[in-house]
Amino acid sequence: MRAARIVYWLIGVLIFAPIVVLNARTIWRRWKDGQVKSAYVRLALTVIACVLIAVFLFSLYSFTIGYHLPLVMERTIDIFTRRIDGDIDVTTYRQIMLDAGLADVGFRPIPEEDLLGAGFIIGQEYSVAISEQAYDSDGDTAVMYARYEGGGRTIYTAVRFKFYDNRWKALEHWVVSQEEVQKISDIKFIEIRP
Numbered sequence: 001m002r003a004a005r006i007v008y009w010l011i012g013v014l015i016f017a018p019i020v021v022l023n024a025r026t027i028w029r030r031w032k033d034g035q036v037k038s039a040y041v042r043l044a045l046t047v048i049a050c051v052l053i054a055v056f057l058f059s060l061y062s063f064t065i066g067y068h069l070p071l072v073m074e075r076t077i078d079i080f081t082r083r084i085d086g087d088i089d090v091t092t093y094r095q096i097m098l099d100a101g102l103a104d105v106g107f108r109p110i111p112e113e114d115l116l117g118a119g120f121i122i123g124q125e126y127s128v129a130i131s132e133q134a135y136d137s138d139g140d141t142a143v144m145y146a147r148y149e150g151g152g153r154t155i156y157t158a159v160r161f162k163f164y165d166n167r168w169k170a171l172e173h174w175v176v177s178q179e180e181v182q183k184i185s186d187i188k189f190i191e192i193r194p
Helices: 002-032 036-067 069-084 090-099 112-118 178-183
Strands: 103-108 127-131 141-150 153-164 167-175 189-193
Touching: 002 036, 036 069, 036 167, 069 090, 069 127, 069 141, 069 153, 069 167, 069 189, 090 103, 112 167, 153 178
Parallel strands: 103 167
Antiparallel strands: 127 141, 127 189, 141 153, 153 167
């Protein structure tokens, strides 16, 4: 997620810097030469162009973070980590997911008893990693895994996503059983929270 923000900031700088610098020089020259009306027209066109480009970049960024499943998973796990940290409860977690457009209306979060049964300790710091790719993909649904390490324990969770109108939305989130852990032992993970 941070990488996507950095990339889009760099794209914005690379697009806006030449537009602003070149047009500022032209506007300044016209202003000095007494072509005030022409300078104002050029300034207005530059501002309009910058606003249109900014709107385009923002809509492209919004599309990117909803379309690429690893970015959706990272945002989902960031919100879930707030639940593990004790900042929010399960109802708030579900509502934040819905409000962010990350979850389907029928989203089923991990029940509190499953969290405690898996060994999560609310308020404890965990390092978090997500799987590099999606698994069990059948076209419009896919599963991604998250690994939590802390307090001498390693716990895995999984999130099933469904693809709706160019966006992935979470359908359910569950704790991975010991049988499933053995099946996913060769999965590569990317750390998102040290």
